[in-house]
Amino acid sequence: MSLLRKVLPLVLGSQWPARFNCGSWLPLNRLKKAMRTYFVVAGGTGFSMTEPPFVSRERLLKHQQYFQSIHKHTYLKGRFDKITSVAIPLALAVSSLALIGRGIYNMSHGIGKKA
Structure with a gap:
């Protein structure tokens, strides 16, 4: 204001x-x-750039066109996004279900019960 x-x-x-x-x-x-x-x-400097860009404009446009042309969900667009968005949560869910199943098995057979 x-x-x-x-x-x-x-x-x-x-x-x-x-x-x-x-x-x-x-x-x-x-x-x-x-x-x-x-x-x-x-x-003092106006609208001039203070430092050079990290990548060239052509390379940036190439990456933008690649990601905008893919018809997938946002979390599946990159190479490594499949690992962070799909594989890690799936591994956590499987390991937690395995530990819950092992606990239920041990409780039902009385394993680990103190005498």
């Missing part, structure tokens, strides 16, 4: 509360220019 209070007077002039409250046309090009000016003054 404070950013709008700083930028809107630059864009709309002295009548900005009246124009803003009545919902009339807001000149978007002037708003973009004023925000660009505000950020250059406040930040």
